[in-house]
Amino acid sequence: MYRVTLFTIALVGASALAIGNSMADISGSAHDFSGDAWSSGRICLPCHTPHNADTTVAGAPLWNHEVTTSTFTVYSSATLDATVGQPDGASKLCLSCHDGSVAIDSFGGTTGTTFVTGGELLGTGLDNDHPISFTYDDALATADGGLHLPSATNSGLGDTITNDLLFAGTMECASCHDVHNTNNNSHLLRVSNAGSALCLTCHNK
Ligand code: HEC
Ligand code: HEC
Ligand code: HEC
Ligand code: HEC
Known part of the structure; x- marks a missing residue:
């Protein structure tokens, strides 16, 4: 009887968790533009399209948003071991709204008029931001001495840093953020x- 009760509580707990998970999603987040008239209520459309995607950014997932053409000032320091280049890959996609040069509603070939402002605006000066768009491998960790080996360290999300947080071995905005x-x-x-x-x-550390 006691066991049955515990089992029932466990089931209720599991379904509550499931509801929690379904709410932890893009819906209702800062990237949910489905309430804006210009998105036609389609939550994925400002960023993705099933057809005629923009293939100019290597690795971009079926990209629909206009891509930034800005040149950025990148992070540097006397102690940095990594070789940091211009933002590429997934980071270039983020900066296509977050550098403020392209409107949020510029997608699918139309030019929009609504821009990122305030604290969410990074601009083109990335020298005061955590470095991105560089290779983070075991050789870098060894050279640095203060980094975990990405191929052998658990990310806390079930697999290694390399598999869970890096994009073909590179550190990007999306290594820390989940769009x-x-x-x-x-x-x-x-x-x-x-x-x-x-x-x-x-x-x-
Ligand atoms: C604000 C822009 C934005 C919106 C809105 C958005 N995505 Fe993405 N999506 C991205 C970016 C940037 C990436 C690449 C970075 C990454 O994988 O984290 C990506 C990656 C993906 C990927 C490949 C990697 C993965 O996570 O599996 C899939 C699939 C995907 N998105 C599906 C969707 C779907 C479906 C929707 C709508 C429910 C959606 N996205 C809404 C920006 C967006
Ligand atoms: C996914 C892995 C990852 C995460 C998460 C991460 N970093 Fe880094 N960080 C790196 C790597 C790799 C470097 C490059 C180190 C180098 O080349 O010297 C770096 C560089 C830095 C640097 C510059 C080091 C220098 O010598 O100039 C600082 C400071 C730093 N990170 C702080 C942070 C802080 C604070 C956080 C949390 C908000 C954070 N990092 C999260 C991987 C990460
Ligand atoms: C289509 C345009 C667009 C793209 C692409 C985009 N963002 Fe955003 N993002 C926004 C806007 C607009 C906001 C602010 C929404 C608001 O007003 O609250 C935002 C908010 C955020 C926030 C703040 C969220 C919070 O709750 O504090 C983070 C972090 C963020 N974006 C990271 C990213 C990263 C990382 C990527 C790429 C992987 C990305 N964004 C791609 C438009 C975009
Ligand atoms: C090393 C991890 C890391 C990387 C890489 C990173 N961020 Fe962040 N970002 C954070 C953290 C942590 C916060 C939370 C606020 C804080 O601690 O400053 C944040 C906050 C933000 C915010 C919200 C700012 C606000 O005032 O609410 C935006 C937008 C954002 N990041 C976008 C980006 C974009 C775009 C990139 C790539 C160009 C990027 N981030 C790269 C860790 C990171």
Whole structure:
């Protein structure tokens, strides 16, 4: 009897968790533009299209948004070991709204008029932001001495840093952020940064 009750509670708990997960999604997040008239209520459309996608950015997933052509100032420091180039891959997609040069509603061949503003605007000066668009491999970790080996360290999401957080071995905006808000962390983070947990996933400090 007692066991049955516990089992029932476990089931109720599991379904509550399932409801929680279905809400932890792009719907209702900062990237849900379905309420804006210009999106025609289609939540994926400002960023993706099933056909006629833009293939100019290597690795872009069926991309529908106009791509930035800005030149960026990249991060540098005396202690940086990585070779940081111009933003590419998935980071270039983020910056196609977040550098403020292309309107949020410029997609599918139409030119929009609504731009990212305020704290969400990174601009083209990325020298005051965490470096992105560089290879993070075991050789870099060894050279640096203060980084975990990406091929051998658990990300906390079930697999290694390389498999869960890197894009073909490179560090990008989306290494820290999940544009689709899968885990419902604040600031769309892939791993919660409570207690600097996100930072400590890669940095051995
Ligand atoms: C604000 C822009 C934006 C919106 C809206 C958006 N995505 Fe994405 N999506 C991206 C970016 C950027 C990437 C590449 C970075 C990454 O994979 O995290 C991506 C990657 C993907 C991928 C490949 C990687 C993966 O996560 O499996 C799929 C599939 C995908 N999106 C599907 C969708 C669907 C379906 C929707 C609508 C429900 C959607 N996206 C809405 C920007 C967006
Ligand atoms: C289609 C345009 C567009 C693209 C592409 C896009 N964003 Fe955004 N993002 C926005 C807008 C607009 C906001 C602010 C929404 C608001 O007013 O709250 C935002 C908000 C955010 C926020 C703040 C969320 C919060 O709750 O604090 C983060 C973090 C973010 N974006 C990261 C990214 C990353 C990383 C990528 C690429 C993987 C990306 N965005 C791609 C338009 C975009
Ligand atoms: C190393 C991890 C990391 C990388 C890489 C990273 N971010 Fe963030 N980002 C964060 C954290 C953590 C926050 C939460 C606010 C804070 O701590 O400053 C944040 C906040 C933000 C915000 C919200 C700012 C606000 O005031 O609400 C936006 C937008 C954003 N990031 C976009 C980006 C874009 C675009 C890129 C790539 C050019 C990027 N981030 C790369 C970790 C990262
Ligand atoms: C996905 C892995 C990853 C995450 C998460 C991450 N970093 Fe990094 N970070 C790196 C790598 C790799 C470098 C490049 C180190 C180098 O080449 O010297 C770096 C560089 C840096 C640098 C510049 C080092 C220098 O010598 O100039 C600082 C500071 C830093 N990260 C702080 C943070 C903080 C704070 C957080 C959390 C908000 C964070 N990182 C999250 C991987 C990560």
